[in-house]
Amino acid sequence: MRVTIKQIAEEAEVSLTTVSNVINKRFHRVSKEKIALIESIIEKYNYTPNMNARSLVQSSSQLIGLLYYSDEPDLSFSDPFIAEILSGINEQAKKAGYFVLVHNINSKEDVKTIQKNWLFEGFIVVGVWGRQFVEINEVFDRPVVYIDTHLSKETLALVQEQPDRSFVNTDDYAAGVLAVEHLIDYGHSNIAFLSYDYAFNEPSVIEERYRAYVDTLKKHDLRVAEEHIYTDHEFDRLLKDLSQFSAIVVTGDFLAARLFKYLKNRSEFSINTLSVVSFDDISFAELMDPPLTTVRLEQRNKGILAFEQLIALANDQEVESHLLLLEGQLISRKSVRKLE
Amino acid sequence: MRVTIKQIAEEAEVSLTTVSNVINKRFHRVSKEKIALIESIIEKYNYTPNMNARSLVQSSSQLIGLLYYSDEPDLSFSDPFIAEILSGINEQAKKAGYFVLVHNINSKEDVKTIQKNWLFEGFIVVGVWGRQFVEINEVFDRPVVYIDTHLSKETLALVQEQPDRSFVNTDDYAAGVLAVEHLIDYGHSNIAFLSYDYAFNEPSVIEERYRAYVDTLKKHDLRVAEEHIYTDHEFDRLLKDLSQFSAIVVTGDFLAARLFKYLKNRSEFSINTLSVVSFDDISFAELMDPPLTTVRLEQRNKGILAFEQLIALANDQEVESHLLLLEGQLISRKSVRKLE
DNA sequence: TTGAAAGCGCTACCAA
DNA sequence: TTGGTAGCGCTTTCAA
Numbered sequence: 001m002r003v004t005i006k007q008i009a010e011e012a013e014v015s016l017t018t019v020s021n022v023i024n025k026r027f028h029r030v031s032k033e034k035i036a037l038i039e040s041i042i043e044k045y046n047y048t049p050n051m052n053a054r055s056l057v058q059s060s061s062q063l064i065g066l067l068y069y070s071d072e073p074d075l076s077f078s079d080p081f082i083a084e085i086l087s088g089i090n091e092q093a094k095k096a097g098y099f100v101l102v103h104n105i106n107s108k109e110d111v112k113t114i115q116k117n118w119l120f121e122g123f124i125v126v127g128v129w130g131r132q133f134v135e136i137n138e139v140f141d142r143p144v145v146y147i148d149t150h151l152s153k154e155t156l157a158l159v160q161e162q163p164d165r166s167f168v169n170t171d172d173y174a175a176g177v178l179a180v181e182h183l184i185d186y187g188h189s190n191i192a193f194l195s196y197d198y199a200f201n202e203p204s205v206i207e208e209r210y211r212a213y214v215d216t217l218k219k220h221d222l223r224v225a226e227e228h229i230y231t232d233h234e235f236d237r238l239l240k241d242l243s244q245f246s247a248i249v250v251t252g253d254f255l256a257a258r259l260f261k262y263l264k265n266r267s268e269f270s271i272n273t274l275s276v277v278s279f280d281d282i283s284f285a286e287l288m289d290p291p292l293t294t295v296r297l298e299q300r301n302k303g304i305l306a307f308e309q310l311i312a313l314a315n316d317q318e319v320e321s322h323l324l325l326l327e328g329q330l331i332s333r334k335s336v337r338k339l340e
Numbered sequence: 341m342r343v344t345i346k347q348i349a350e351e352a353e354v355s356l357t358t359v360s361n362v363i364n365k366r367f368h369r370v371s372k373e374k375i376a377l378i379e380s381i382i383e384k385y386n387y388t389p390n391m392n393a394r395s396l397v398q399s400s401s402q403l404i405g406l407l408y409y410s411d412e413p414d415l416s417f418s419d420p421f422i423a424e425i426l427s428g429i430n431e432q433a434k435k436a437g438y439f440v441l442v443h444n445i446n447s448k449e450d451v452k453t454i455q456k457n458w459l460f461e462g463f464i465v466v467g468v469w470g471r472q473f474v475e476i477n478e479v480f481d482r483p484v485v486y487i488d489t490h491l492s493k494e495t496l497a498l499v500q501e502q503p504d505r506s507f508v509n510t511d512d513y514a515a516g517v518l519a520v521e522h523l524i525d526y527g528h529s530n531i532a533f534l535s536y537d538y539a540f541n542e543p544s545v546i547e548e549r550y551r552a553y554v555d556t557l558k559k560h561d562l563r564v565a566e567e568h569i570y571t572d573h574e575f576d577r578l579l580k581d582l583s584q585f586s587a588i589v590v591t592g593d594f595l596a597a598r599l600f601k602y603l604k605n606r607s608e609f610s611i612n613t614l615s616v617v618s619f620d621d622i623s624f625a626e627l628m629d630p631p632l633t634t635v636r637l638e639q640r641n642k643g644i645l646a647f648e649q650l651i652a653l654a655n656d657q658e659v660e661s662h663l664l665l666l667e668g669q670l671i672s673r674k675s676v677r678k679l680e
Numbered sequence: 681t682t683g684a685a686a687g688c689g690c691t692a693c694c695a696a
Numbered sequence: 697t698t699g700g701t702a703g704c705g706c707t708t709t710c711a712a
Contacts (some may be wrong), residue, residue, distance in 0.1 A: 002456050004689060015699040020691060031697060046449075048456045052401075053689035055392040056704045062457075077430055078640065083423035086442070090417055094444055099457070101441045102426070104434055109386075116342050116388045117402075117439070257627040264629060284624050287597040289604060300418065344705055355683040360707060371681060393705035396688045 003045045012038050023049060051099075055119040064093065064310060065120045066102045067111070069127035069136070077102065080282060081299055082126055085147060088303025089124060096311065108139045115141060121314040122164075124306045125149070130202040134158075137165070143313035145306045150203040160322070164313050168306045168324040172205050175295045175328030176212025179249055179277045182293070182330055187339030188247035188275060189222050194238065194259065195251040197231040206251050209279065213249055235262045246339060247275035253282045253294055256335075260288060275336040279328070291333035298326060343385040352378050363389060391439075395459040404433065404650060405460045406442045407451070409467035409476070417442065420622060421639055422466055425487060428643025429464060436651065448479045455481060461654040462504075464646045465489070470542040474498075477505070483653035485646045490543040500662070504653050508646045508664040512545050515635045515668030516552025519589055519617045522633070522670055527679030528587040528615060529562050534578065534599065535591040537571040546591050549619065553589055575602045586679060587615035593622045593634055596675075600628060615676040619668070631673035638666060 009019045014034060021029045022038045030038075041047075055061040066089060068082055077083065086102065093100050098121070103114055122143035128136055129149050137144075143164035150169065151159065159165050183191055193213050195206050210229075217224045228245075230238045232255055238248075239262075250256040256278040263271045271290075278285070281296035305324055312319050349359045354374055361369045362378045370378075381387075395401040406429060408422055417423065426442065433440050441458065445451055462483035468476055469489050477484075483504035490509065491499065499505050523531055533553050535546050550569075557564045568585075570578045572595055578588075579602075590596040596618040603611045611630075618625070621636035645664055652659050 005691095006689075016690080017692085017699055017701095018697085021698090024691080029697065034697090046452065048453055050396070050689050051457045052392040052395040052459060053704090054691075056390075056396060056689080056706090057691045058704070059691060061392075078420075078424045078427035080418075080420055080423060083420060083426075084418045086423075086426075087418035090442060090444055099441055099443065099454070101439055102430060103439065104430055112386070113388055114439070117391045119392060254623070257624065261627045261629070261631075283594070284597065287601045289601070289629055291601075345707095346705075356706080357683055357708085358681085361682095364707080369681065374681085390705055393688090394707080396690090396705080397707045398688070399707060 002050075003047050005047075005049070008038065008041050008045070008047060011041050014038065058119070061119040061121060062098050063118060063120050064089075064098055064100050064307070065114065065118075065123045066100050067105050067114075067123055067125045068102070069105050069125065069132065071106050077104075081280075084299035085124075085126060085303035085306070088300040088305075089307045090303075092304050092307040096307075098307075098311075105136075108136055111136065111139045115139075122310045124303075124310055129204050143310060145310045145313065147302055147306055148205055150205060150208060152203050163322075166309050166313060166319065166322045166324065168302050168309060168326070170205075170297050170302070170328055171325040172208035172328075173212045174325075175279060175297070176209035176249075177216050178328055178330050179209075179279065179295050180213055180216040182332070183247045183249070183275065183277055183336060184216070184220055184222070186247075186275070186336055188336075189220075190245045190247070191217065191222070192228045192230060192238065192241075192245045192248040193251075194230045194232070194248055194255065196255065197233055209249070209251055232258065235259070239263070239266055242274065245274065247277070247336065250276055250278040253278050253280040253285045253292060256292055256294070257284065257288060277336055281331050285331070286333060288335070290335045293333045293336040294331055295328040296331050297328055301326060342390075343387050345387075345389070348378065348381050348385070348387060351381050354378065398459070401459040401461060402438050403458060403460050404429075404438055404440050404647070405454065405458075405463045406440050407445050407454075407463055407465045408442070409445050409465065409472065411446050417444075421620075424639035425464075425466060425643035425646070428640040428645075429647045430643075432644050432647040436647075438647075438651075445476075448476055451476065451479045455479075462650045464643075464650055469544050483650060485650045485653065487642055487646055488545055490545060490548060492543050503662075506649045506653060506659065506662045506664065508642050508649060508666070510545075510637050510642070510668055511665040512548035512668075513552045514665075515619060515637070516549035516589075517556050518668055518670050519549075519619065519635050520553055520556040522672070523587045523589070523615065523617055523676060524556070524560055524562070526587075526615070526676055528676075529560075530585045530587070531557065531562070532568045532570060532578065532581070532585045532588040533591075534570045534572070534588055534595065536595065537573055549589070549591055572598065575599070579603070579606055582614065585614065587617070587676065590616055590618040593618050593620040593625045593632060596632055596634070597624065597628060617676055621671050625671070626673060628675070630675045633673045633676040634671055635668040636671050637668055641666060 005016055005019050009016045018030055019038055022035050027035060051061055089100055105111055120142050124145050126147045133155060145166040145168060147168055149167055198206055214224050256276055260271060278292055278294040281294045285292040285294050345356055345359050349356045358370055358374060359378055362375050367375060391401055429440055443454055460482050464485050466487045473495060485506040485508060487508055489507055538546055554564050596616055600611060618632055618634040621634045625632040625634050
């Protein structure tokens, strides 16, 4: 059987309390000699406290929950984006002696259930945005940091009141500016915009990039038009209009790859005629033909940062800000060409 | 505060024991009326038992551990392969009311620690093979199912004795045969083999495919030679030898993509001259140029199957076999051409 | 069919 | 600086 605090206490000939005190580093309550003795015995048996017992008495559980909000269960964690984030979280967690429980949620009931089952230090939540936010957010009774959750001004103001909520995002607006400026810098002035089909009127990652696109074009006195916006269902329309554009902003590398394929199948000339800039820098981006110019988003760092922020919140430490924005980084490859 | 079994008992005016009995479906020990009453109260409060308390008394924890063995912490869960598996596990787990804790391990100590911290129903372990196996395997005190762990005959014999260990793999040998037969079927007879650099003498996924390659070639009286084997560090040598081959077997889609890029950069003719077949069918495979012919591996299904198997083991149910082999499926696209 | 009580491993409170 | 003890929420004897 695994060794318990009781056995340690017996062997050291001290009380449970004393052992507990050294385990929890309350050194000021124990004499130096006993600390040394007890620590040596702990070392000897390679003792680690039972988290279930600990959790039961409502102290630290060392457990954090990574929650992925999605309606389609088969999507969830296979998304490389979340995989990267998990990877980052996991690395930090292991270093810091934390454990991470992953779970899919698609309702507030899911959150309630999981909270009743286990005691968490806090949560990292991915995939929540728009109207779901308020409903989901209210049921958490522990700190939470949201990743890639963009909020409307009103909602944001509301959350400001809650000291144990934080947000880590890419600065998607800035990333968008980066992409468009690069295009303009290279001489492009007729620039289309391609994204997945989504609700353009709710704050979201895509909406930020869209705003950046519009603003940057306007700033340079370039023409902006609603019909220059395409969704992934409109490749045909895009192809028809292609002669109008010398460049296109695509909201994700995978979508860019789909566009490449589509274009290659129709008209040989297009792919070398059209410049494309995208977002993500997935591992495949550099292997594409042409190698994709894209804004690197560092999802893994988001995971790392989110974990760090969560631990700070959970321990009531001061945090610098509740909105952490990561810089995107333009990776210039071959898919954007210089215009004379 | 969350409602406890005690409050349920009070409201129902019965003992804790009785409530516990209905929660654990020991209906034969409780009268019909009380069952109905208690269940209605449970329903009303949306009561769920506290897993920490449950675990503490050594009954079910509903917790399974997904352990990823790797020396490089930053690799781990960002690998799309493990992400797919996690996705499958997670879906099943949620349906069945289980929770999954993910963790990186790179020593048996890691396993010991996590086992002392929490009570698991069992483990799903990914990334262990060769000599690490025996050492890691012995420290588990709960059922475990390994994914993609190939064992030597001797080790396998050893494990046969352990009724609570199982293995789910793709039938990598069969998948290899599928790939090579396809090539031969299309008229190819000079076929190279490209894989990541690895220990060819230990049982592994790649070794299985390699054996399939050799055996199938031999079966068709085709020439097999050691110098036809290339690693990902030998692209230059491969390029030099390329005129000898009409086709190549590559052990993974991502590597195939790297090869494509390399070849495109050197000699325009090569990529359309060389047929390539690969393994995985990652989402990018069909977007490659040419679209990649590959053997689909269904990693997600492995996760699903592994979970199911684990639950069976944990509940001492009869299992049909301790070695579950999934079929690969050849996805024929454009990267293999018919020879006249 | 029901319930009282012990105890899982730990922390927290209070007293010494 | 130390220790005794109650109790976290639950399951599990054992007795009624």
